[in-house]
Amino acid sequence: MQMDEHTFRRHLRVTWAQFDFLLQKLKQHIQKVHVGGRPEVPLHQKLAMFLWYIGNQNSFRELSDKFNVSQSTAHHVILEILCILCSQTSSFISWPKEFEKATSAAAFARICGINDIMGAIDGCHIKIQRPIIRGGDYLNRKGFYSVLLQGIVNEKGKFEDIFVGPPGRVHDARMLRSSTFYSTWEEKMGEYQLLGDSAYCGNAYPFVMTPKRDNGALSAEEEARNLQISRGRVIVEQTFGRMKCRWRRVRDLQNTWLDIVVMIIASACILHNLCADPTDVCEQHPLGCPRRGDENE
Structure with missing residues (x-):
């Protein structure tokens, strides 16, 4: 969380302002229930984990190693954020x-x-x-x-x-x-x-x-x-x-699972709307991002 703006955006695909906006949205719907055991994962870390997950194709093992949590915790965090974000689809x-x-x-x-x-x-x-x-x-x-x-x-x-x-x-x-x-x-x-x-x-x-x-x-x-x-x-x-x-x-x-697939796709659309900027140019594809040959013709 100490990264500069450029590095932060390159890793998590959002600006600091967009991250803070999502954080405030999540705070309104997160359920704080802690009944002992290991400390609860901080909300800002949950959001960073989710953005890393949906912005990359790493496995849950790699995700858990990177954020220093168990694989089961990583699963729980991603599902929790997915459910909250999809419940707010109409806001985006x-x-x-x-x-x-x-x-x-x-x-x-x-x-x-x-x-x-x-x-x-x-x-x-x-x-x-x-x-x-x-x-x-x-x-x-x-x-x-x-x-x-x-x-x-x-x-x-x-x-x-x-x-x-x-x-x-x-x-x-x-x-x-x-x-x-x-x-x-x-x-x-x-x-x-x-x-x-x-x-x-x-x-x-x-x-x-x-x-x-x-x-x-x-x-x-x-x-x-x-x-x-x-x-x-x-x-x-x-x-x-x-x-x-x-x-x-x-x-x-x-x-x-198919129900999770639907939530991931919907979440990607939500995040796209949050970050959409017609003047934004992709560093990797300045002439336009490819669809990887999947056109539905």
């Missing part, structure tokens, strides 16, 4: 108000030249090991086992809505129909639309603007429109890339 990821929609629409008009666009939608694979029950459902078309994350982001690359947990075999369009957002899209969208890829083509998704399929006979106007949509839609792909690059645990969630 929420649907925009009307004036925020208008602000996003103006920004997207500048970015891609299309009016009345308030966000972009896409799906993302999160790699897992084959589940014991109905494992075949999680084998995706890329040839690995995964769960899906559906994200709707604004022009700044911040999540406005997430839906986590469908098996990797599920198509993006079906995932959208299964999401809580779909049942209330008319109320939430109003006069605005989202940008999406060709997976969302069809009359069931009038609120998603998609490119026309290139059958070799597109007009110059249609090709230009497709390019505009792609220019705006790339924001959601970049968001997934930045999230996976900063919170590296979600690159590959092996040896983890």
Whole structure:
């Protein structure tokens, strides 16, 4: 806890100010129950352990060695912070108000030249090991086992809505129909639309603007429109890339129960929103963080 700002951020992926903000959030919900035995792990150490865990792919043995606690304590701390953070999802990821929609629409008009666009939608694979029950459902078309994350982001690359947990075999369009957002899209969208890829083509998704399929006979106007949509839609792909690059645990969630997988992914989205800064440049990938070849096309 004596590190300078640059070193602290490099190790824990957050600034000191962001760390203090999370610490205050946790203090409001942490249950202080100590019935003897070894001293309770300080809250700031719990948070540092959690950020290290979700920002890296180290094992619990390595985590316990680094923070000088037992493996069982490390398990307990990570689960405790996961549960608290996920219970506060609405504080970090929420649907925009009307004036925020208008602000996003103006920004997207500048970015891609299309009016009345308030966000972009896409799906993302999160790699897992084959589940014991109905494992075949999680084998995706890329040839690995995964769960899906559906994200709707604004022009700044911040999540406005997430839906986590469908098996990797599920198509993006079906995932959208299964999401809580779909049942209330008319109320939430109003006069605005989202940008999406060709997976969302069809009359069931009038609120998603998609490119026309290139059958070799597109007009110059249609090709230009497709390019505009792609220019705006790339924001959601970049968001997934930045999230996976900063919170590296979600690159590959092996040896983890599915309910915990869902909480880890949701927590990564929460932390992404906390740290999201469109001007922030990744030291390792100044041209944009890769998604490691997991695109859901």
